Amino acid sequence: MKISVEKKNIIETLANIQGITGKRSSLAITENILITAQENKISICATDIETGFEGIYPADVEKEGVVTINAKYFYDIVKKISGEKIYIKEGENRLVMISDTEDGEKLKYNILGAEPDDFPQLPKIEEVSYVEVDSLLLKNMIMWATMVTPGATEKRAHIVGAYLEIIDDKGQNKIRMISTDGKRLTKTQFQCKIDDEQEKGKKIIIPKKALSELFKFLKEKGKTKIGIKDNYFIVKNKSETIYVNILSGQFPDLTSLFKDEKRIEVKLKKNRFKDMLERMAILTSDNYKGVFFKFDKNRLVINAANPEKGEAFEYMEIDFKDKKKEMMFNPYYFIDAINIIEGEDVLIKIKDEHIPCIVCGIKNQDNINIIMPMKI
Structure with a gap:
């Protein structure tokens, strides 16, 4: 692989995925990101098994390929490079060369990567029926839900997760999220347009830790698409997709409190x-x-x-x-x-x-x- 990419196109993403790749895991490979170069773009993938991320960004691709590199090392290097472009080249024995110029004459890193085949595969989910929502409203909803945090040893799904449902409220389609720790509760909801009637009435429990990571990727302007399929909560914008494993379990009926x-x-x-x-x-x-x-x-x-x-x-x-x-x-x-x-x-x-x-x-x-x- 041999590519160059604008620093401004990936630096925010590299910062945001640190919460995913920085989690303790029995799989050391999840500390890495997978970079794939094809045609005139690159994809950056990260996962902690519970949450998966894929972003597609423009790049100059001289030679296609795939590398896996430690996410923190790569972010720290890119952050400190003062130039506008980042040059990446795959070397022998899984070495990944990173520099601020094509020849790397003044600055060059040789970082030992991992085996790309060992990187966990992200879910391939087709025919998702998305609901388009205001990105800021969803971001605000998640902020309210994640304010209520579970204890360190808590395992119950309705405490470690937030409850999302698509409801009909007096003839208006709304997305509602409820979060509790047993002593307090937050409820947020906003109106949305639903094209597929089958989406109405869907109810899921989403891990709050995953919502905290999702919060970082949501913009304060524009639209975002959300979908529920194959045990995943999927959030998608123009260039990025996040997959979150849904929790199994029952959420208690708390409507009497409202x-x-x-x-x-x-x-x-x-x-x-x-x-x-x-x-x-x-x-x-x-x-x-x-x-x-x-x-x-x-x-x-x-x-x-x-x-x-x-x-x-x-x-x-x-x-x-x-x-x-x-x-x-x-x-x-x-x-x-x-x-x-x-x-x-x-x-x-x-x-x-x-x-x-x-x-x-x-x-x-x-x-x-x-x-x-x-x-x-």
Whole structure:
């Protein structure tokens, strides 16, 4: 193989795939990428077995071929080369020569590659019925879902994965994603156009770790295609395709948590509320994670009491004229929720110390955080 490729065409991809190739695995070959040169383009493939990636990029191909090279080494080299073009040539005994000029007179790396035949084959999936979605909306959906992370030893599919379904919501086709760790939950959804009626009603569980990697590849402008077939969740744009193995298992029916339950709505200034939570959270610990919320007479009072550290309280003026409500929550769950809500205000919906609290933005109340109260 002998090629040259514009650095700007591959540098972002090489950075993004580090999360895939950098995962610990019993297969050392997955630390590598597979580069294939054909005609006037190259393909770059990476996989950790759970997630597979393939990108197609323009290149000047003098001689076709295939090489496998350590992803981190290659990225570090390309990143440090100051020229606009990267020259790659396959040598003897699996050596891969990388330079900033065709002859490599001033700078040249000779990196030992791996055997291309040992690289795991990416899935070949045909006749996928894709749904076209706004890339930014999907990126935002994944950001909400991956905010809720599982514990290090967690194995249950509905905790380590996020639930994606294509639904009919009052005559509108929507994609919905739900994510939970058992103590809190996020639900996001957005409207989409579905050409194939068979796509409606599909439900899958996607590993959150894979979603975190997928997030890096999604653009903030333009369209992206998503599809579900052969136990894979497939995301595709003009030049890149990502394959994610779907988790097996059942996701519990959590729709009852979304119901109104005649909750009381309280509008708060987002930054003021967050600052207040962060000050009270200073006194929490592993043994004392909760703080007390008291809504009464147009005031929200938050009290932190920890026998290991001390106690503190703070209040803010709010519009609240209902009967006094007292409950206890983990303040960090509210801080996480506030961090991903857009706008200057946040809306919290409460009922009592037994019913979960809903946290959302003012404009888009389709995207919600649900936080379970703690026992007082």
